[in-house]
Amino acid sequence: MMMVSDDCLVECRIDDSDEEDEGEQINTPPPPPEFASEASTPLPKTPTPPTAPATPIPTPTPTPSLLVNRDPYGINQHLKVEVSDVLAEPATPRSIDQVWFYSIVGFEKARIWSYRCLSLLFAVPFALLCGIFLAVLACLHVWFVVPCIQLSNTFLPCLRSLCICAINEFISPLCSSLALCCSQIAISLSNKDWHQMKEKETV
Numbered sequence: 001m002m003m004v005s006d007d008c009l010v011e012c013r014i015d016d017s018d019e020e021d022e023g024e025q026i027n028t029p030p031p032p033p034e035f036a037s038e039a040s041t042p043l044p045k046t047p048t049p050p051t052a053p054a055t056p057i058p059t060p061t062p063t064p065s066l067l068v069n070r071d072p073y074g075i076n077q078h079l080k081v082e083v084s085d086v087l088a089e090p091a092t093p094r095s096i097d098q099v100w101f102y103s104i105v106g107f108e109k110a111r112i113w114s115y116r117c118l119s120l121l122f123a124v125p126f127a128l129l130c131g132i133f134l135a136v137l138a139c140l141h142v143w144f145v146v147p148c149i150q151l152s153n154t155f156l157p158c159l160r161s162l163c164i165c166a167i168n169e170f171i172s173p174l175c176s177s178l179a180l181c182c183s184q185i186a187i188s189l190s191n192k193d194w195h196q197m198k199e200k201e202t203v
Contacts, residue, residue: 081111083104083107087103087107
């Protein structure tokens with residue numbers, strides 16, 4: 001029998017308490033060289049610090065000047081007037097190039113800045129008037145026109161049945177009686193009366 005010396009024994013502490021912290025580790029001495037394996041034990045990995053989440057880059061909010069398409073439904077396509085739609089110069093005679101150039105520039109600047117000044121004066125009041133007008137129309141349509149139509153659709157069938165009953169019970173017999181009375185009337189003309197009528201026509 002092979003005896004094991006006391007130097008080969010390792011003392012280990014056994015703790016049955018459940019309140020031991022999870023992060024606490026027991027430092028055990030290395031085993032004796034006789035029982036050590038030839039393969040080297042891997043070193044514990046050092047915990048890597050958590051990486052911070054990437055913050056999204058804020059996108060710039062579009063300003064009113066960046067909104068290019070202000071007519072998405074094309075209700076004012078007929079107002080797109082260019083210089084060539086108004087000013088056109090034939091091949092001969094022709095004006096000086098500088099005159100033509102400054103005429104085009106003056107046309108464009110006058111059109112743009114006149115529109116901007118007029119819109120500065122009238123755009124907001126007209127927009128308010130259009131909003132008020134549409135609000136009045138919507139209010140009348142919701143609270144007056146549609147209820148009247150629905151009420152008429154509800155009560156007209158009843159009124160129609162009453163009118164049909166009144167016609168069948170009172171007006172139709174009266175008209176039939178008058179028709180029978182008038183059907184018995186006969187008009188006869190004698191020869192004398194016929195000749196008098198002919199003489200009147202000839203005169």
